Amino acid sequence: MENVNPMGDPPLTRMQRAVLERLRDGHRERSPPPTLDELGRSMGLKSRGSLHKHVQALVRAGLVEAMDGRRRGVRLRDGAGDGDRAGALPLLGSVAAGRPIEALEVPETLDVPEALRGRGECFVLRVRGDSMVDAGILDGDWVVVESRTSARNGEMVVALVDDEEVTLKRIEQSPGRCTLLPANPACEPMEYAPERIRIQGVVVGQMRRY
Amino acid sequence: MENVNPMGDPPLTRMQRAVLERLRDGHRERSPPPTLDELGRSMGLKSRGSLHKHVQALVRAGLVEAMDGRRRGVRLRDGAGDGDRAGALPLLGSVAAGRPIEALEVPETLDVPEALRGRGECFVLRVRGDSMVDAGILDGDWVVVESRTSARNGEMVVALVDDEEVTLKRIEQSPGRCTLLPANPACEPMEYAPERIRIQGVVVGQMRRY
DNA sequence: CAGTGTAGAGAACGAATGGAGAACGTCAAC
DNA sequence: GTTGACGTTCTCCATTCGTTCTCTACACTG
Missing domain, CATH: 1.10.10.10 (Winged helix-like DNA-binding domain superfamily/Winged helix DNA-binding domain)
Structure with missing residues (x-):
């Protein structure tokens, strides 16, 4: 038995x-x-x-x-x-602009040094695409994201749009308007009513392997 | 351990x-x-x-x-x-193009995940300047360098020039010529006779904190 | 009530750890 | 060559430790 x-x-x-x-x-x-x-x-x-x-x-x-x-x-x-904070953070999947987060089939963790983390709970996403290339974030990079629901203007956020799409962008918020700014001249800034945007976290670290 | x-x-x-x-x-x-x-x-x-x-x-x-x-x-x-420092690599100082490595006054180490390392001995340098910005390496980033004395064309290397200046660039080598290529249109490629260049290592990882 | 499951104590067994100490051979210094 | 230091191998002994098992107590359910 x-x-x-x-x-x-x-x-x-x-x-x-x-x-x-x-x-x-x-x-x-x-x-x-x-x-x-x-x-x-x-x-x-x-x-x-x-x-x-x-x-x-x-x-x-x-x-x-x-x-x-x-x-x-x-x-x-x-x-x-x-x-425990022995080094590993959950790798939740990959984020490409305008798509849902592609979750992994098998849960994974990734070693992340303390120096790249925020004070709160963090997770890791893999970046797909080059919309933030001028900010030094390339396709395939890992970003360390601190779970937060608010951000300061100019911070890079993982944002949920209309409860279905996720994107990694710089955020600018003013009353009645929320702008998600890419860092790639080939991409356009996107504007939304604030209630359509849900901040999932703020980028606090980044890593790349060659 | x-x-x-x-x-x-x-x-x-x-x-x-x-x-x-x-x-x-x-x-x-x-x-x-x-x-x-x-x-x-x-x-x-x-x-x-x-x-x-x-x-x-x-x-x-x-x-x-x-x-x-x-x-x-x-x-x-x-x-x-x-x-207890099994994850730590020596941080040797900072590298800005055309200058010697600025050694730290007090030896430091930096936690680096295994995933960002090479197979051989590695050390870490802090990047100063933006000559490699188009390659996603910004001022203040850390680069993980595997100690090597040779590199393939296109690899990013830490190179010693004339035994006195150090620089971080992409390398292209052909008989009788060694070119160090920046990734910033405001900077010029530099060409040297091969015997003036000494490869100190190859970049195998990169990290950034926000 | 009987049956089942959880949980504890404790005994017994065999394997493994870890210590002391003796003996041997090698090595360096004199 | 002699001597002492040192690493290596081995035997013997005591203790620790994991494992298995039996027995007991308690709580819960049908």
Whole structure:
């Protein structure tokens, strides 16, 4: 009856989740992987045998590495660290002017240095097209976007237009008018009534690989 | 560095990691490589035999140089001294066309994701000026440079001219001629005899903060 | 009530870690 | 050549650790 596929396993029990949270805490604090005794002590438990069963459930769920005599201590698997700021941000897809965001089939993350991030929650988009080429953003570049719903004039934003199209442009807002400015002489500025535009975030960083 | 072991090898044990940390401490203090006795004494151990086993595990993990009768003392391998700075590359200064690299007064490093790096040794430079603006490299950007002494035509290189000036340009090489091409119509291509040019590296990545 | 699931304690087993120390051979210094 | 330092290999021993299992207690459901 052991189902190896994590998607098909029953949901984690309360205790299993508590163990996972404890492990994530330790991971955030950069503690070495705890032995069963250490983990048990930190949770007020006395029996390695009992704890072992909880840990094995997490192993089966793909969240924890399997242990053995040579792999001691309870280690979280990569990606099970619960969005700590260890370096990876979600790559949500690609953005090309006038289209919806092309979501990826498999969720990905991308390492982004702290120096390129904003203070709030960030995500990454891949740029398609050259509408911002004069601002030094080329086709294929990654942009780091801080989730925000407002922006200052001149900031580069990811904007949702009419709840269906997404675009990356510089924004100029005045009462009754919202202008999205490209950085490419071959493209035209676009003007909208403010209620048609929804700012999804502001660009705070950019990266390119050659 | 904990994850530097190839897939399949068990992670370092606690003791092995403690030995590694002790070696890194000595490295930071510029101490000479300790003998097994010295290292053991500094860790409260009495047996060179036991310690030797830990050191050999670090050798197998590629973190420590192999010892023998002539190579005495425990030496960290290059790059193994930097524990928590595994993602950091040296920031060597800034590069503006026609000037020497402006070295920093205090050595700095910069976090650079693996995705932006080349296979070889890399360093980072800050760009000054806009001679490469049409290639999407703006004043203030960081470029990730892989140390190389040769490049293919069309690659962007950091080149030393006449052993004194440094510049960031696209390179075109033919017999008897070496051309450094800007990406800004306000700047002129420069031609040199090949022996006047020394390629310091090739640009493999770029980053910008807003 | 019986059955099921969760959760804990604790015992036992075997493997692995990690230590001490002895012995051997190599190497450099004298 | 001699000597001491040093790396290497090996044996032996103690402890830790993961794993498996049994038993018990509690809560919930039909």
